[in-house]
Amino acid sequence: MVETRIIDGKAFAEKLRKRVASEVTAFHAATGVTPGLAVVLVGEDPASSVYVRNKGKQTVEAGMASIEHKLPASTTQAELLALIATLNTEKEVHGILVQLPLPGHIDAQAVLSTIDPAKDVDGFHVVNAGRLAVGIDALVPCTPLGCVMLLKDALGSLAGLEAVVVGRSNIVGKPLAQLLLREDCTVTIAHSRTRDLPEVCRRADILIGAVGRPEMIRGDWIKPGATVIDVGINRITGPNGKHRLVGDVAFEEAQGIAGAITPVPGGVGPMTIACLLANTLTAAKRQVGS
Numbered sequence: 001m002v003e004t005r006i007i008d009g010k011a012f013a014e015k016l017r018k019r020v021a022s023e024v025t026a027f028h029a030a031t032g033v034t035p036g037l038a039v040v041l042v043g044e045d046p047a048s049s050v051y052v053r054n055k056g057k058q059t060v061e062a063g064m065a066s067i068e069h070k071l072p073a074s075t076t077q078a079e080l081l082a083l084i085a086t087l088n089t090e091k092e093v094h095g096i097l098v099q100l101p102l103p104g105h106i107d108a109q110a111v112l113s114t115i116d117p118a119k120d121v122d123g124f125h126v127v128n129a130g131r132l133a134v135g136i137d138a139l140v141p142c143t144p145l146g147c148v149m150l151l152k153d154a155l156g157s158l159a160g161l162e163a164v165v166v167g168r169s170n171i172v173g174k175p176l177a178q179l180l181l182r183e184d185c186t187v188t189i190a191h192s193r194t195r196d197l198p199e200v201c202r203r204a205d206i207l208i209g210a211v212g213r214p215e216m217i218r219g220d221w222i223k224p225g226a227t228v229i230d231v232g233i234n235r236i237t238g239p240n241g242k243h244r245l246v247g248d249v250a251f252e253e254a255q256g257i258a259g260a261i262t263p264v265p266g267g268v269g270p271m272t273i274a275c276l277l278a279n280t281l282t283a284a285k286r287q288v289g290s
Helices: 009-031 046-061 077-089 108-114 126-134 142-155 173-182 197-202 269-288
Strands: 036-042 065-071 095-098 162-166 186-190 206-209 227-230 234-237 243-246
Touching: 009 046, 009 142, 009 269, 036 046, 036 077, 036 269, 046 065, 046 269, 065 077, 077 095, 077 108, 095 108, 095 269, 126 173, 142 173, 142 206, 142 227, 142 269, 162 173, 162 197, 173 186, 186 197
Parallel strands: 036 065, 036 095, 162 186, 162 206, 206 227
Antiparallel strands: 234 243
16 A cells, blocks of 8 residues: 555645746836736636636736626627637737637637637647647646646656556647656557556556546556546536536545545646636736747
């Protein structure tokens, strides 16, 4: 049995937000510019509405300008693209985020591709994805960025470690693999079609679950002492009929095997908004040339 350390993403995110707020103050003192984040929400998705509200609150707490555009679900794609084109030209807007998912009649990829890459604080634009892939400075997706920050805080140098990323999405899996390569890890991207997935996972010094399947990664898939980052946030119904959140990793089974693990909730989740604020400040600095 290994004593498993719980990686406190909530505490790390709070420190990161404070650091960003301090840098925002210094940036404003030097340039007179207040970083501005524009968030666009289309429709009334309850989870998205809560998320946007939290983003707005934390943006203001960090000393930045929060610019919210809440549009009805009936908004056409042309109307949304026109709004983004306007935000691309507004000097007080340094970051643009379109909250996903969008209503079914809107092509999300077309929308994301319209955002100015310099203001793409979600890091989803193909230009930023390409820059990350070839090792040029880019705005990086927030969740992968947060994962790597937690790993480096827990382990120090990641050089030479074997990392397995279970999940190949453009939002988490692929960019996270690129970031781990940048840290000199040996990286495997695994997925639902991987042959003998449990055995592949058992090789990992760093095991990352990012598939969106509740507790898919079992305790006996984990190499003793490995560091486990659980990106999944899945709502399930327990035997008592109550809803609860679980990750992609069977947390109770991982206890005593993993050397360190992020909990769900309270692990990777809080890092996403904190990294969004950091990306907005980075975008503002680059646009102002400081």
